[in-house]
Amino acid sequence: MYRRTLTAALAAVPLVLLSACGGGGDDADGGSGSAAACEPSGEDVELTFVTWVPGMDQVVELWNQKNPDIQVTVQETPAGNAGTYNNLFNGLEAGTSPDLSQIEYDSLSSFRLQDGLTDISACPGVADAEGQFADWTWQQTKLGDDGVYAIPQDSGPMALYYRKDLFDQAGITTPPTTWDAYYEAAKQLKQATGAYITHFPQADANWFTGLLWQRGASLFELDGDQVRVTVDSPEAQEVAQYWQRMIDEDLVATNLQGFSPELYAAWTNGSVASWPSAAWGYSTIRDNAASTTGKWAVADLPQWAEGDQAAGNWGGSTTAVLSSSDHPAEAAEFALWLNTDPEALALENELGGLYPAATAGADLPALEQGIEFYGGQTIFDVFNAAAGEVDTDFTWGPTMTDTYTAMSDGFTDALNGQGTLVDTLTAAESASRESLEAQGVPVAD
């Protein structure tokens, strides 16, 4: 019968397959980008640009009208970690990628490790542009040496979004200025209103990293020719212990994924009352909890010690010239325009909700106005102040994907009471080491 045929046939699969795979062999890849001379070709060029900022096609259209000799085609893709990085990495491995791409700060190092970035420091205009950007954003693009590997696009200085009405109801009249006060507020809030003060998102490892950033707990150090892994630092453990206590005492919602409809429903019905988040988050709340208009306000992120002014950053992207580009000078020119031209910045803010990395962005009319949803508060004053306080020394590792993965897997356990956030750091530290070693990167002890 057929089944017997199938059984017999399947039994022979490995043999046949092995013999079908004759020889093989792999070739070496790699080679570092060099800061070679960077001159425009003087010819008409066409560039491709990968981005997932909504409305970016309209910004690029503006460029194309003004620059007939450098025409840019936009490829709108899913967000980086939703598949685009994969696609770009694969393309690098295979030697096919676009000229430019949006790349988040935390992934720059990974791209450099895969030999995906061009050092554009020698390209016209790049060196002079340093002063136009928030210090830390420019610092991030240097990746520990003298090169410039991308142009900062936007950033995510963090502050505290909170439901003023619920806080008032619980008798919390001034927003908590320290994390200790935040903890006390969480208890008060839970008792008075039944609401959680915030949610602990399992997947947003970069949110947690933003909080580590504020504490000065850099995840890595690029130490000469070696990478030092400091994921499990004492400072990081302090942050972990703090949030572990919030979880243990049931003061934060543990079953709400970030950016999920559930979370939005919780914001809408008042069962979650605040969100330590980035500047770009203002539209997330506004658009997804529209019926709570006028009830939210923004305050500085709580501090670890009274009187401090440390800020954290969550997210933000750069525009990077990829190593496969034949026209780095033109690509760099476009990237600079995209991220410094006032008209472009205004459009990006309007259509894509970006908080610009360029300091000139703070003067955008849209960022100076009071926002109706936040009761008319000029919330960007808070973020502008925070942007100036973000630690410039924070460093990402070249294998952040694995570090993040280990973190969010650890969060899963911690949120289920099968481990703690401190365990998470330990696991993430060793996972980071392993993955660095798998990439052949020298790791300091």
Next chain:
Amino acid sequence: MATVIEPATADPSAGAPARRRTGRPGRSNRAWIGFVLPFLVPFVLFYVVPICYAIGQSLTKTERTGGIFGEATTRFAGLEQYGRVFSDPGFREGVGRVLLFGVVQVPVMLGFALLLALLLDSTAARLNRFFRIAYFLPYAIPGVIAALMWAFLYSPQLSPIVKALDDGGIGIDFLGSGTILWSIANVVTWTYTGYNMLIIFAALQAIPQSVYEAAKVDGAGALRTAWSIKVPLVLPALVLTAVFSIIGTLQLFTEPVVFRAISTNVPSDFTPNLLAFNTASANNYPLAAAMSVVLALATFILSSTFLRSTSKRAGL
């Protein structure tokens, strides 16, 4: 997940049609090449070559000279990556999880499909056409969309079902750490039951009337007819649906990916396929390739073992 259509009355000679060949060999012996080649060329290019490529890649590792961002070279590493795969607790847990999933979900789904097929086969209602289509409809819905829909129905905040259960005093968190696997199982069951049901139903419909006459002579009732005649006759169809369900289970990917976005309980190594994908995302191609090869081998061992044991026991 793929499944098979197996005629209930298989032709015993199909496995070896050679016995019946009577044509003129001189002419026909070469003609097969023309028929097979158009399939074989793309098959080799798009199946065999990539597999060989993956096997080759799984035997390598990356080394780097000249500091952190130094030049990378690919070196032969023997079975090093395989050692890593087997010593990775996440991989082992993932395999354990999909096995558990398969042991529960596949029998439930096929039992359900068999029950529906038998019910449809023995009731001559006009509504049967409607039922068949209703049951089969989920198969036409892409996995991504199916998972998105169920995500809303599972959501603790948004689901009318959860709300109704809650009002009835039953508080269930479909997305909790203990339940998420079974919530995913439900989505898979929902999608593929109708499809499997149709295959079994087709096999049932192919049983000729005279068989039942024979049963009547023996005085068998409806239940007994179902159990003693119908089920044995559709067993080949059942076994094959089972094999392909097992294959599908081990490759579980789309549903966990979608549920990751709404549940805090789907880690990156939830299923081996998800882990392999995430490993590749982290640029560790050699390890990802080794995982895929191990997974393919495991799939093969399981499905062929299953086939062999069932064919002995069922005496088919």
Next chain:
Amino acid sequence: MSGSLAQRASRAQASARQDGRRSTTDSPLAIGIAMVLLIIAAVYFLVPIYWLVVNATKTQPDLIGSNGFLFSTWNLGRNLSDLFSRSDGIFLRWGLNSLLYAGLGAAVGTFLSAMAGYALAKYSFRGREALFTLILGGVLVPATALALPLFLIFARVGLTDTYWSVFLPSVVSPFGVYLSRIFAAASVPDELIDAARLDGASEWRVFVTVGLRLMSPALVTIFLFQFVVIWNNFLLPLIMLRSSELWPITYGLFSWQSQVSRDPSLQILTVTGSLVSVIPLIVTFLALQRYWQAGLTAGSDR
């Protein structure tokens, strides 16, 4: 006892033709129970689809804020016009892409499978079983294992991010060959082939006039199942394609879903888009129902 019943059954089967449906004398109670079970099952299968239909008509705030099983503010027209006008009508483009990948891919794939299956069933040659085994092995390979190396290979020949990168791998269906072989063996009698040959027909002509004709109901089945597999394929476009104008509809919807946090209006569009995208599939299945249901039983009609 059951053994003997089954044996008698298969003997009877071998000689009998399929005729009118049976009427096992069931009590009204048994029929009643059966109907209740069937209806419960129908509810289970249809509820999520009902949810999709209901929510595709809602506004974005109602999607989050109103009961999922009840209609709310009727906004379907607006959703549809938003859906089709978003990014210069990219949704329609995705739909056409999906039709192209799935429709043409399944058509070509079915034809290739039919030829190969026919040859494997009706010709004897050295290495035939080994070849069949190799092809069957293709069924077992995990999609991730295949898609990544395939990307790297395609990139070397400059095929990534083109229609071909998704289309070409889609036409290969080892499973289709397996089915074709079974169907060819079961439904194409050797006598007919020999008779055609005696009439002086070429091997190709024999295949087309005898083989294809007799296998056609089965081929519709293979076509439809491959159509669904390609239509639902998510991983391959995810890995191969970057340009949104090449995406199939499932990947397009996924990418919208992934941007929801930046642009919440995409959420309702994803829901409406999902509904619109399954309609062609359902219509195809209903339209071809007669054929594929015949195809399912094709092997056993003898």
